[in-house]
Amino acid sequence: MVSFWRLFGFALLLLLSFTARGQTTYKVAMEEDDVVTRTLFDAVAANLNITISYVYYPSFNAILNAVKTGESDFAANVTFTDQRAETLSFSSPTNIEYTYLYSSSNATLDSVEVIGVPTGTIYGELVRAHYPNIRQIEYQGHQHARELLESKEVEGVIDAINQLKPMLLAGFDAQLLNHQLSIKPVSIVTAKGNNAQMLKRIEFHVRSAPMQKRLRESVKSYQFELRQQALRQSVLESGIDLTKSIKVKLDGVGQYSTYHHDGTITGISADVVQQACTILLLKCDIVSHAEETWESMYQDLLEKKIDILAPLVVSEQRKPLVEYSDAYYFPEVVMVKRAGYKPNVYSNVSELIVEDIGVVKEDFFATLLSQQLPNKPLHTYSNVDEIFTALLKGDVDYMAISRANFNKNLRESEALISLEEDTGIGGFYRSDIAIGFAKNETGKTLAGLFSLALKMIDTRQIIEKYDYRPNWKATLQAEKKFSSSTQILFGLMVSLLMIIASYLHSQSNTDPLTRLKNRRALHQKYRKGVYPTESLVYLDVNRFKRINDTYGHDIGDQVLVSVARHVERLWDGRCYRIGGDEFILVGKVTESTLSRIISKMKSLDFASLDQQVAFKVTLALGVSSSRNEIMPLQKVMGEADRAMYLNKKATENPDSEDNQHDNVVHYLN
Incomplete structure (x- = not known):
C-alpha cells in the first residue's frame, strides 16, 4: 500500500510538471497598484491558460522602454502615437484610461493655474488643447509628483489610476478628469515583431462584453474601497471618539424619511445619512420617531442634545446656529392650493398678500415666506399633514412644499386629489438640502467628513429612487x-x-391577463351612475372551476383571454374583467341588437395555444336595461347579477323549463 501511494505521488508530480511546462510565461510591465493592468491580465491568464509575471517599473517611460527592448512582453494603458508605433505593435483600443487631478484642496482644472504632468505622456498635449492658460511642470514618477504638491510648486498633478491609492492614502484628493479631457482610449502593446498572435488572442478576449463589464466593476470597486480607506483614516486622525454613539434624528416628511413598521427608515435623507455613517465607520444611533415634530427635532439640535439632523435646508439665517454638510439634493418649491381656487390670478409669491398661508412652525418655508411676504401673518402648524388638512377644510388657501414631496403625497393619499400646484406661480425657489450638525467642534469635524462621504455615495441613484418624476x-x-x-x-x-x-x-386600470379594463376602471367610469340608455351585461364562465381543476390554471387563463377577445369582437361598448371569471359589458344598444349579440356571445369554441386542448366554453349572462333614470352602478350590477344567476342555474340544470328557451335571462324594469 505504501509503494502505491509513492507511485501515485510521483505520477501526480510528473503531471503537474508537464502542465507547468505546457504553460507559457509572459512578462507584463506595469506601475505598482495599476488595478486596470492586473484586472485585464489576470483574466487573460485564466482564459488563455498562460502564466503572467508582473514586473514593476517606476514610471511610464520605463514601462515603454522595457517593452521596446524585450525586457517585458506586454504593457497596458498605452495611447497610440505615430512615434510609438515605430517600435511597438498596438492592439485595437481595449479600455479607457482613468485619469485624475490629484491635489490637496479639491482642485479642478477650472480653478488651477499650475499643474504637474508626467513626462512622456499625452496629458500635457490634452491640457494645452483644452486649458491653454494652465502652466505645466513635468515630473518623473510618484515621488517627484508628491514633492511638487507638498512644496506647492503646483496646485495639482495629473496622472492615471495607478496613482490613486498612494495619493489618497497620503491625504490628497482625486478628481476624475475623463469627462473634461478628450482622453483617447488605450491599447495593449508589445515590441514590434514579437508576440503578434498572442496579442490578437489577448485583444479578442479583453474586448469581449463580459471582460469590459468586469473591468468597469473592478475599477469602480477599487476606487470606492480606496476612497473609503482614505476617508476612514481621516476619521481616525480627526479625534472623534469612535466608541461613542452619534445621535441622529430624521424628519419623517415626504420623500426624505419614511418610518416603517419593521423599524427600518428609508428615503433620500435616511439612505444618505445611513450610508455615510457606514462609510465613515461611525456608530450612528437614530433616536427620532415617526410622530416627532420638526420643531422638537430642530430644538434638540440647537441645544446640542443630538449630533445630526436631516434633512436641513441650507439658509444664511441658520449658519450661525448649525454646521452644514455639502448639499446633496436640490428640490424646487411650489405653492399648492385647492383645485380650481383662483386660477391664473397670481404669478408671484409676493402677490399672495390677501391669502391665508399655512407653514410648519420654525420650518425653512416659514422663514422663506416671511421674507417674501413681510409683515404678513402666517398660520403655523406642527407638521405638513396638519397643513394639508387645513387646506382641504379651507382654513388656509396656500402652502409651500417641494414639488417632489407634493407628488409623493398625492400618490399615497386619494384625499389630496382635490389639491393642485398653482402653475401660474410655478417653481419659485430651489432648496439646497444638506445634513445639519450641532454647532461645536465635533459638529464642524463631522460636517467635513460627511461632505467627503457624500462624494462617494451615489446620491443620484438614491434621489431617482424616491423622487418620482411622472406628473x-x-x-x-x-x-x-x-x-x-x-x-x-x-x-x-x-x-x-x-x-x-x-x-x-x-x-x-387594466387587467394584466386579458388587457381589458379592470374593476377600478369600471367604478371610476360609472361613479355617477349608469344612464337609462345604457345596457349592462354581467357574464361569467360556466364551470370555470372544473376547467381549472381538469386542465390546470394555465389553460384556465387561456380560456379567460379567449373569452375577452370573444366579447370584444361582438360588443361595441366597454368591456371590463372585474375578477376571476366575471366580466361586465356596458354600452348603448337596441333590444333587437342586444338579443342578437347575446345569442352569439353565449358560447365559443376554445383551443389552447399549443392546440393540444379544445372544448366548447359556455357563458352565463344577465342583462339590466330599460331604466327610467340614472341608477347607481352597484344597483344595476345587482340586477344583472341576479339575472345571470338564474341563467347559470338554468344552464347547470338542462331539464329545467328555463333552459328550453334561451341561454340568457333578461332583467327588465
Whole structure:
C-alpha cells in the first residue's frame, strides 16, 4: 500500500510538471497598484491558460522602454502615437484610461493655474488643447509628483489610476478628469515583431462584453474601497471618539424619511445619512420617531442634545446656529392650493398678500415666506399633514412644499386629489438640502467628513429612487376630462411629457391577463351612475372551476383571454374583467341588437395555444336595461347579477323549463 501511494505521488508530480511546462510565461510591465493592468491580465491568464509575471517599473517611460527592448512582453494603458508605433505593435483600443487631478484642496482644472504632468505622456498635449492658460511642470514618477504638491510648486498633478491609492492614502484628493479631457482610449502593446498572435488572442478576449463589464466593476470597486480607506483614516486622525454613539434624528416628511413598521427608515435623507455613517465607520444611533415634530427635532439640535439632523435646508439665517454638510439634493418649491381656487390670478409669491398661508412652525418655508411676504401673518402648524388638512377644510388657501414631496403625497393619499400646484406661480425657489450638525467642534469635524462621504455615495441613484418624476396630478386631471365624455380612456395623449405618467395610470386600470379594463376602471367610469340608455351585461364562465381543476390554471387563463377577445369582437361598448371569471359589458344598444349579440356571445369554441386542448366554453349572462333614470352602478350590477344567476342555474340544470328557451335571462324594469 505504501509503494502505491509513492507511485501515485510521483505520477501526480510528473503531471503537474508537464502542465507547468505546457504553460507559457509572459512578462507584463506595469506601475505598482495599476488595478486596470492586473484586472485585464489576470483574466487573460485564466482564459488563455498562460502564466503572467508582473514586473514593476517606476514610471511610464520605463514601462515603454522595457517593452521596446524585450525586457517585458506586454504593457497596458498605452495611447497610440505615430512615434510609438515605430517600435511597438498596438492592439485595437481595449479600455479607457482613468485619469485624475490629484491635489490637496479639491482642485479642478477650472480653478488651477499650475499643474504637474508626467513626462512622456499625452496629458500635457490634452491640457494645452483644452486649458491653454494652465502652466505645466513635468515630473518623473510618484515621488517627484508628491514633492511638487507638498512644496506647492503646483496646485495639482495629473496622472492615471495607478496613482490613486498612494495619493489618497497620503491625504490628497482625486478628481476624475475623463469627462473634461478628450482622453483617447488605450491599447495593449508589445515590441514590434514579437508576440503578434498572442496579442490578437489577448485583444479578442479583453474586448469581449463580459471582460469590459468586469473591468468597469473592478475599477469602480477599487476606487470606492480606496476612497473609503482614505476617508476612514481621516476619521481616525480627526479625534472623534469612535466608541461613542452619534445621535441622529430624521424628519419623517415626504420623500426624505419614511418610518416603517419593521423599524427600518428609508428615503433620500435616511439612505444618505445611513450610508455615510457606514462609510465613515461611525456608530450612528437614530433616536427620532415617526410622530416627532420638526420643531422638537430642530430644538434638540440647537441645544446640542443630538449630533445630526436631516434633512436641513441650507439658509444664511441658520449658519450661525448649525454646521452644514455639502448639499446633496436640490428640490424646487411650489405653492399648492385647492383645485380650481383662483386660477391664473397670481404669478408671484409676493402677490399672495390677501391669502391665508399655512407653514410648519420654525420650518425653512416659514422663514422663506416671511421674507417674501413681510409683515404678513402666517398660520403655523406642527407638521405638513396638519397643513394639508387645513387646506382641504379651507382654513388656509396656500402652502409651500417641494414639488417632489407634493407628488409623493398625492400618490399615497386619494384625499389630496382635490389639491393642485398653482402653475401660474410655478417653481419659485430651489432648496439646497444638506445634513445639519450641532454647532461645536465635533459638529464642524463631522460636517467635513460627511461632505467627503457624500462624494462617494451615489446620491443620484438614491434621489431617482424616491423622487418620482411622472406628473401624477396631471394624469388624474386628464382622467377626469376623459371620463366626462363617451371617448375611450387614453384616446389622446395630452403631451409628450405625460406619456410615461399616462402609461402608469393605464396599467393601474387594466387587467394584466386579458388587457381589458379592470374593476377600478369600471367604478371610476360609472361613479355617477349608469344612464337609462345604457345596457349592462354581467357574464361569467360556466364551470370555470372544473376547467381549472381538469386542465390546470394555465389553460384556465387561456380560456379567460379567449373569452375577452370573444366579447370584444361582438360588443361595441366597454368591456371590463372585474375578477376571476366575471366580466361586465356596458354600452348603448337596441333590444333587437342586444338579443342578437347575446345569442352569439353565449358560447365559443376554445383551443389552447399549443392546440393540444379544445372544448366548447359556455357563458352565463344577465342583462339590466330599460331604466327610467340614472341608477347607481352597484344597483344595476345587482340586477344583472341576479339575472345571470338564474341563467347559470338554468344552464347547470338542462331539464329545467328555463333552459328550453334561451341561454340568457333578461332583467327588465
